[in-house]
Amino acid sequence: MLGIVVVWGAATVTFIGMQLLPGDKATLIVGGGSLGGATPEVLAAITREYGLDRPLIAQYGDFLARLIHGDLGTSYQRGAPVAELIWSQLGSTVVLALGAAVLGFVLAVVLATSTAARPRGRAVTSTVELVLLSTPSAWVGILALTVFSFELRIFPAIGNDGIASLVLPWVTLALPIAAALAQVMRDGLERALEQPFATTVLSRGATHGRLRWRHVARHSLIPVLTLSGWSLAELLGGVVIVETVFARAGIGQLLVTAVTSRDFPVVAGVVILSAVVFVVVNVIVDALYRVVDPRLRETTP
Template sequence: MARELTQGPGSLRWLAGRILQAVVVVWGVATAAFIGLHLIPGDPARAIAGGVAARTSPQVLAEIRAEYGFDRPILVQYTGFLKRLAGGDLGTSYQQHRPVLSAVAERLWPTVEVAIGGLASGLALALTTALLTSGRRRPRAVARTTEFLLMSVPTFALGIGLLALFSFHWHLFPVIGDNGIRGLVLPWVTLALATAAMLSQVARDGIEQALAQPFTLTARARGAGELRVRIRHALRHTAAPVLTLSGWMLGNLLGGVVVVENVFARPGLGQLLVDAVRARDYPVVTGVVVLTAAVFSLIGIALDVTYRVIDPRIREVA
């Protein structure tokens, strides 16, 4: 299958086009981040020197501007920024005085740990809920009501509620300071509930459409039980839409887990980004944003490749 995907000039052109689209997306995000940060009021040289409260002489500020290139025209700064970015250099943190890649790499795993665990838990919960409630009126109504309620609750409010109940009231999980598995349970549950609320609706619709198809009647006629029909025959027909939404949500979780990390005091990219915004640490903010866009684009390419491997008809149409 994988060889069939890369055979022929059409497939190679398609793959080259998708990679080019990803590069354009990353460039656009990087440009927007660069412009947005430079529109924020304030002097980045003063932030580097210690903030507004620090007593810094004009001579020192001038030296900082010259060293970091803040005194150059904005177009020159932008060109230099793109050159460094093309070479894989995200710059040096103003506050930590080390490469941004090093600072990001140090915080990357805690974020991936929370995002992957939350998505996997949410996917398992969504598929289980969809299998048990699809085609059954009352369970379906209860599930849909619960899902809409979870979707309407902000993630931070859900996290705070779980924290207050399971940590402060029942003392089942640590509040902060535990980097072990117990410290991950509540962040995972918070993300899983929000994720499952959306995924289960898509999975349920796909399963119900599959249950109405003739092949399920044939399976039942051959003596297959209802649970076997749902898992072996109906569930796989909802794989494509669930896979699409899961990939999109994974990209969002990697970039938007900042809220959950701050609620549970997790030392991930979210906390790094918030600290960098407060300190006007431009390279760190830009680096996190650009890397998030790159990951999102790579997930999109991986999903498209998976579709073409699973369904040969997509290769014929593309």
């Protein structure tokens, strides 16, 4: 139920924002006057066709009704259904986001488990993580392009051509996520290592490596799951930046183009899709809480 409220709230805020932005929508639909100027008759016909002359409350009702039926409207600039435009770019963005999420999680696990309760390693990695968290993704992407594409020529600079073109975008997106998750996971590991069960496991002949990977790591996953909402927001925002820096096709590029051309239906469609993804991910995270910590299954009705 709460997820429905979140999506409805995102849709409502988007609709209000579309109404507050300046400009005549009928003019935008015919290309902003760039096609030689539309006659008043043409603009009036478009206004009637799109229902722009109806009261705002009626337009809002139509907007919600279309959303319920999965209709995100039609792009002003491209004349194509917004759902089709998003679907055509979704695959590239999903590959980019999922790859970055997996890479970020793996890096976080390696950093946290290898430096927890080790003062020297913790000091070095904590400093690096702080730098990564404080550095804008755009700057990291440009630096990666400069070094690995323009200077060393190891990876392609732009485009969607194979795995090689994904490496730098993946790393650019994954580094800040890995830095944040590693800090939280390391704190959880260090608290777990101080628990009596850790001493018991060691007394039974287990190595420190086995203790960390087999017994302690699971205890640090709860705070990591709690940060998943932030990680998702970082991914959604980072995708727009990374796809722009690396000139990759995807939802981010589609959104930037739509904002630049004031293509309101496309902007609204991407925002609503982001809200739906956020809700779905949080539902999955709630389910994973019970998988990671069996005690939650016992206390949850």
